[in-house]
Amino acid sequence: xxxxxxxxxxxxxxxxxxxxxxxxxxxxxxxxxxxxxxxxxxxxxxxxxxxxxxxxxxxxxxxxxxxxxxxxxxxxxxxxxxxxxxxxxxxxxxxxxxxxxxxxxxxxxxxxxxxxxxxxxxxxxxxxxxxxxxxxxxxxxxxxxxxxxxxxxxxxxxxxxxxxxxxxxxxxxxxxxxxxxxxxxxxxxxxxxxxx
Amino acid sequence: xxxxxxxxxxxxxxxxxxxxxxxxxxxxxxxxxxxxxxxxxxxxxxxxxxxxxxxxxxxxxxxxxxxxxxxxxxxxxxxxxxxxxxxxxxxxxxxxxxxxxxxxxxxxxxxxxxxxxxxxxxxxxxxxxxxxxxxxxxxxxxxxxxxxxxxxxxxxxxxxxxxxxxxxxxxxxxxxxxxxxxxxxxxxxxxxxxxxxxxxxxxxxxxxxxxxxxxxxxxxxxxxxxxxxxxxxxxxxxxxxxxxxxxx
Numbered sequence: 001x002x003x004x005x006x007x008x009x010x011x012x013x014x015x016x017x018x019x020x021x022x023x024x025x026x027x028x029x030x031x032x033x034x035x036x037x038x039x040x041x042x043x044x045x046x047x048x049x050x051x052x053x054x055x056x057x058x059x060x061x062x063x064x065x066x067x068x069x070x071x072x073x074x075x076x077x078x079x080x081x082x083x084x085x086x087x088x089x090x091x092x093x094x095x096x097x098x099x100x101x102x103x104x105x106x107x108x109x110x111x112x113x114x115x116x117x118x119x120x121x122x123x124x125x126x127x128x129x130x131x132x133x134x135x136x137x138x139x140x141x142x143x144x145x146x147x148x149x150x151x152x153x154x155x156x157x158x159x160x161x162x163x164x165x166x167x168x169x170x171x172x173x174x175x176x177x178x179x180x181x182x183x184x185x186x187x188x189x190x191x192x193x194x195x196x
Numbered sequence: 197x198x199x200x201x202x203x204x205x206x207x208x209x210x211x212x213x214x215x216x217x218x219x220x221x222x223x224x225x226x227x228x229x230x231x232x233x234x235x236x237x238x239x240x241x242x243x244x245x246x247x248x249x250x251x252x253x254x255x256x257x258x259x260x261x262x263x264x265x266x267x268x269x270x271x272x273x274x275x276x277x278x279x280x281x282x283x284x285x286x287x288x289x290x291x292x293x294x295x296x297x298x299x300x301x302x303x304x305x306x307x308x309x310x311x312x313x314x315x316x317x318x319x320x321x322x323x324x325x326x327x328x329x330x331x332x333x334x335x336x337x338x339x340x341x342x343x344x345x346x347x348x349x350x351x352x353x354x355x356x357x358x359x360x361x362x363x364x365x366x367x368x369x370x371x372x373x374x375x376x377x378x379x380x381x382x383x384x385x386x387x388x389x390x391x392x393x394x395x396x397x398x399x400x401x402x403x404x405x406x407x408x409x410x411x412x413x414x415x416x417x418x419x420x421x422x423x424x425x426x427x428x429x430x431x432x433x434x435x436x437x438x439x440x441x442x443x444x
Binding site: 036039040041042043061064065067069071072073074075076077078079080084087088089091092094100103104107108117131134135136158159161162165166169 | 228234301305306308
């Protein structure tokens with residue numbers, strides 16, 4: 001339920017380690033709401049959510065420590081440089097490896113922009129700062145809301161590749177996207193907003 | 197798969213950090229302090245605004261009333277305190293709004309750590325950068341209002357303790373109204389009743405010092421208010437932020 005509108009009912013799914021799940025549906029179908037609900041940012045009016053067999057309410061901290069959520073707004077501070085932004089996200093995971101952060105930024109194509117404030121970067125470059133997080137994170141469940149927005153073709157392919165590697169390493173990904181992700185192995189789809 | 201790999205030689209690969217300490221809350225708290233410091237230092241306008249407001253009110257007041265010592269000296273504690281209180285209130289309005297707008301607030305809620313200490317870091321840095329300069333400016337403005345010398349120390353100390361309480365309580369209001377867009381008036385209405393005790397004890401301390409009594413009792417009460425706010429308000433802020441984000 002969102003603002004008195006019923007978004008979904010009778011919705012049930014499992015996500016196992018090594019799986020990719022793409023949420024599909026027209027605009028307003030509730031893809032983002034479902035993702036925010038899974039991330040614990042929206043309260044749900046009915047239903048239950050289980051994490052590793054336990055009700056989420058009993059193991060929320062454990063879940064948050066294994067989960068990485070990147071929303072439509074990625075939480076990149078415009079006043080800070082990409083490196084400073086990444087520092088914070090690394091600190092949340094206890095990563096204290098300076099060289100690693102430099103490497104992460106240069107491989108997402110931000111070499112030379114490390115120390116510029118983010119408000120001088122383009123939308124795609126800001127998105128890349130958020131994606132640099134994906135390359136360093138040790139968390140296993142990724143919830144990504146439109147991760148491909150504003151990215152160019154090669155970057156989209158790179159991210160797809162990253163998702164594959166993550167799932168092959170035993171991680172799980174739920175993403176919303178309008179991109180066709182046919183080639184990804186192990187991809188499951190969940191279509192919202194269908195009349196059943 | 198192979199085709200994808202051939203298309204782009206510069207594929208993102210997963211990096212494995214050499215040093216992963218299990219991140220402690222203290223470490224994250226320190227990182228949050230550092231990040232907030234970097235952020236707020238770069239918003240120079242937001243830092244200067246309350247100072248200018250504070251100075252302008254105190255400078256304009258004698259022009260509107262009378263520049264003589266007989267009239268200004270008795271009202272000096274009240275004018276200084278009211279101006280400082282409103283300056284603090286003004287500075288708090290936009291405390292959490294930028295975070296909501298760029299998604300940092302969501303990240304804060306899902307980061308896996310208790311939200312209360314991390315939002316406390318934000319308020320503390322704000323207090324350090326916005327309120328402490330106010331405290332340092334106050335004696336100068338006190339001289340302009342013929343505030344007796346023996347009250348200057350008490351002015352600074354009472355403002356230092358009082359502004360901490362004001363910042364912490366005001367941050368609850370700011371957090372509650374974060375999701376409402378322009379919310380200055382509502383926040384003021386919410387928070388102002390809780391500001392009254394601080395104002396009363398703050399000016400009380402100065403009156404006591406001016407009359408040659410000890411201001412210790414008033415200052416102790418101010419310190420108590422600040423400590424209670426320090427202990428309780430982070431939890432209220434965290435709860436309020438959760439509401440603001442779920443309303444998005």
